[in-house]
Amino acid sequence: MNLREAVREDLPGINEIYNEAVRNTTANWSCAERSLREAGEWFAQYGAPNRPLIVAEEDARVVGYACLSAFREKDAYWPVAENSVYVHLDYRGRGIGTRLMERVIALGREAGLRVITAWVDADNDESIVFHERLGFERVGIMRNVGEKFGQKLSVVILDLDLTKGGHDDRYARRGGGAR
Numbered sequence: 001m002n003l004r005e006a007v008r009e010d011l012p013g014i015n016e017i018y019n020e021a022v023r024n025t026t027a028n029w030s031c032a033e034r035s036l037r038e039a040g041e042w043f044a045q046y047g048a049p050n051r052p053l054i055v056a057e058e059d060a061r062v063v064g065y066a067c068l069s070a071f072r073e074k075d076a077y078w079p080v081a082e083n084s085v086y087v088h089l090d091y092r093g094r095g096i097g098t099r100l101m102e103r104v105i106a107l108g109r110e111a112g113l114r115v116i117t118a119w120v121d122a123d124n125d126e127s128i129v130f131h132e133r134l135g136f137e138r139v140g141i142m143r144n145v146g147e148k149f150g151q152k153l154s155v156v157i158l159d160l161d162l163t164k165g166g167h168d169d170r171y172a173r174r175g176g177g178a179r
């Protein structure tokens with residue numbers, strides 16, 4: 001399995017994985033599939049150091065991807081990005097999601113981000129456990145803020161503090177972080 005920056009030619013593979021989640025799950029809160037044209041517009045937001053889009057490639061196809069997106073438009077949110085991660089159904093449970101996330105976390109830290117936030121459907125236990133294993137902590141829940149397939153949805157908010165751990169441990173350098 002090879003990890004690399006996504007290119008436009010990856011969009012059909014990325015979109016197939018994305019649309020499977022839209023059609024069949026509440027892991028993704030879109031209710032309508034995304035066209036290739038819309039995927040092209042989505043793709044345009046990536047490429048800057050703090051906005052990586054990484055694909056996992058195996059058997060000459062895209063088998064997963066992870067990205068860091070703007071959390072909100074207001075400038076003061078510059079230290080935070082929101083992550084997304086998807087692995088093709090046939091390739092799950094083999095560590096691909098973990099490797100994708102480790103790569104975007106490292107890139108986010110290098111780019112000077114301080115926090116990565118993940119907003120996960122409250123019923124998506126696999127994804128919550130997956131993020132916690134990567135060091136994310138639950139910081140809250142918003143109840144009944146969504147509806148899909150006639151079902152009310154809640155979202156669990158997790159975040160990863162990039163200022164702890166890794167090679168850029170500003171808290172450790174200050175001797176504990178309580179300031």
Ligand SMILES: CC(C)(COP(=O)(O)OP(=O)(O)OC[C@H]1O[C@@H](n2cnc3c(N)ncnc32)[C@H](O)[C@@H]1OP(=O)(O)O)[C@@H](O)C(=O)NCCC(=O)NCCS
Pocket residue numbers: 021027084085086087088091092093094095096097098099118119120121124125126127129130131133
């Ligand atoms: C969540 C997702 C990205 C994980 O990718 P993956 O490649 O299958 O994950 P990994 O193989 O790296 O698993 C890492 C850990 O996550 C947890 N995990 C992953 N899949 C799990 C499952 N089906 N059930 C329970 N725990 C699971 C486990 O703790 C696992 O560690 P282990 O294998 O040592 O038990 C993948 O399941 C996926 O694409 N799901 C659908 C889309 C989605 O929910 N994306 C996140 C939206 S916020």
